[in-house]
Amino acid sequence: MAELKKGMHLNLFLTSMGHHEAAWRHPSSDIGRIHDINYYREIVQKAEAAKLDSIFLADRYSVSKQAVKYGELGGGGIEPLTLLSALAAVTEKIGLIATVSTSFNEPFNVARRFSSLDHISKGRAGWNVITSGTDEEALNFNIERIPPHAERYSRAKEFIEVAIKLWDSWEEGALVKDKASGIYADNDKVHEIHHKSNYFSVKGPLNSSRSPQGHPVIVQAGSSKTGIDFAAQYAEAIFTAQQSLTEAKGFYQALKAKALEYGRSQNETIILPGICPIIGKTEAEAKEKEAMLHELTNTEYSLIQLSNRIGIDLTGYPLDEPLPKLPDISNIQGHKSRTQLIVSLAEKEHLSLRELLLRLAGGRGHFTIAGTAVQVADELELWFKNGAADGFNIMPQLMSEGFDDFIQLVVPELQRRGLFRTDYESDTLRGNLGLSFSKSDEKIQNY
């Protein structure tokens, strides 16, 4: 459509069997292939054929012995950068966004691995920066308790600053590769960074030459006050969970305004609310599909899931009464904003604990919709055109059946409306997201 400056961006939030807790139990799920690289290859190649901007893998650094019983580790536990590196070899255009925590890694290693992924994917790497929020994770890394929220973000900021310095330690054009003179690199364009501050001391340069995008695309999903501030300062794409158009607009405006304070324009922060679609030929069919998933949902597991998520043990609470008053959550140190969202959702809609569990089973607090392709496209259009979203983080309830519905039915509908591309604009993730190639360098390195 002529009035649109640009279309929406669509990211596939990749999981093995789907985002619904019970997805793996669904008759259509191919649970036997949960570790099969060719299973993921098929999904991602479909996403690429549908011209999606990117795929994304979430991550955490622990698993509970209790939760594995009912399907935690449904993703098979393949580490995101490992899986995306493999998928880089069998795709050509689609962006590859991996989650890596700043709390349990060293910046030199992380900067290098993203530079490496950017090299082998020829410019399609993105880094979803997380600070990790649970003691269970800390216990796998020599510490008893996760550091406080503020301290984690403070470390994250320095971490990302070090990573940026390392990516910039190789200037554009540093690689000469002149066989005749024997000069491989112009070392006047390669710099030691001599970073030394509160958390890190790193000399540099990076031992990976400048990658096609210069910097991988920085992605973030924290929605607490500190998280929003961090995103406004560093993130180029933002994942967020929003339960309604109104709330999504509020978040969108707040984040763009905050980014402006950091001197960043509207186009430098792409906001992608999560959406969990269940698509039917009719609305009734979609609702039936949803009901079937609800039926397969194991409440015991859902309770463990929710308890883990908000850090409060709910397993003794009565299921068919309203969610009881919880202990004060203002001091929660992990997953702060998601806990707030969940509690206020239950309060606003007077949900019983069981009803809340079923609502969360599909998207863990993300917006869920069961309807026809036209209804889903209507909703996406509404959010996109009303300043609530620059695109969406697609979270299919079932993989691959539910994802197939989305790309076969919703994507063409969005394309008919001129809301989504019919071909890639670029071979890089930055190019397809319409992002510049880094502060210092506007063009991709001709390497």
Place this chain on the structure above:
Amino acid sequence: MAELKKGMHLNLFLTSMGHHEAAWRHPSSDIGRIHDINYYREIVQKAEAAKLDSIFLADRYSVSKQAVKYGELGGGGIEPLTLLSALAAVTEKIGLIATVSTSFNEPFNVARRFSSLDHISKGRAGWNVITSGTDEEALNFNIERIPPHAERYSRAKEFIEVAIKLWDSWEEGALVKDKASGIYADNDKVHEIHHKSNYFSVKGPLNSSRSPQGHPVIVQAGSSKTGIDFAAQYAEAIFTAQQSLTEAKGFYQALKAKALEYGRSQNETIILPGICPIIGKTEAEAKEKEAMLHELTNTEYSLIQLSNRIGIDLTGYPLDEPLPKLPDISNIQGHKSRTQLIVSLAEKEHLSLRELLLRLAGGRGHFTIAGTAVQVADELELWFKNGAADGFNIMPQLMSEGFDDFIQLVVPELQRRGLFRTDYESDTLRGNLGLSFSKSDEKIQNY
């Protein structure tokens, strides 16, 4: 041949343009493709077609601004696990051995990444354990000086013990994946490890279910006294640099004897000396090829390389006189055994510094041979049949020309002699190396 119980094992030590320092300057080198995943794919698919056991990537955690000028980072700086994950997606049989340091990583992350690589490769992962030996690397990880040799190995031992506990935290058969009952995993077979000792405190379980090999194959290359002890205790394949049959036999016997002390049989430690072959139709042609590489060698760079390797600045020394008496090297903290090898090589053969540099340019202390395919096969057979090697770490001087010579000329010669397989015995690295599947479990998990 009937008298042979089993054939030799061959590993390709993968680099971008070849092992000779000047390889990238050679007319045949495809330097423009140094970051192209398809370039590496082609090489590794050739290695797989030739039935090689595995490919291997070395690693270090820094690069010097001086050395990049002349070709350091010739490998393009792609981090080993990233590149091998990508190559896992486009191969089916060949083993994938990545180097990862125990000094600059956390065991939870490393155990998980190797489990992930083992999953996506369906049982082909190997981990070359290094402790890293230079201050330049330490400076990228918040420390001023690399810890002493003994302390690094002490940390490495605990590191590997934690990794093994994490891999074993999922028993065989823990994954149930029963849709009907909703039981995904039998959590009685999933264990917290509660490790707590000098260097690490890790609760577990690993957030990656048991991988096809159970444990990746453990590889090691340290040749100091401590290194040999470590290898004898943990390593299943050992890379080593040996300059002659006599020395190689000595090393081989010492290591197997030491392994026996740890209760490990002959077959549990596969010793693979490095060999740098230059192959010609005639010996004269091979020597010409070698001379051409020598001619392309930049002495200034070689001196920097050697200085970095042994940790002593040699850049002021006269080139055409014998290597002068070096400061006492018994207190060297990094790359101890290699420095000893280099110094004694120069002394024994009365080499000038320049001659030493040219000898090292091809293989950094590994055994080099320029000859016909028959001559190279003769040498391999001699070492293999005389208790000096269970196979070889092939280090082509030129990639891909020199490697093509090896697989087109030497491999068929070895096969004719019954010394090397004509087809893979197994789909896993353990299977092809004839290693068992881990102490506790003899069979691959049917997952």
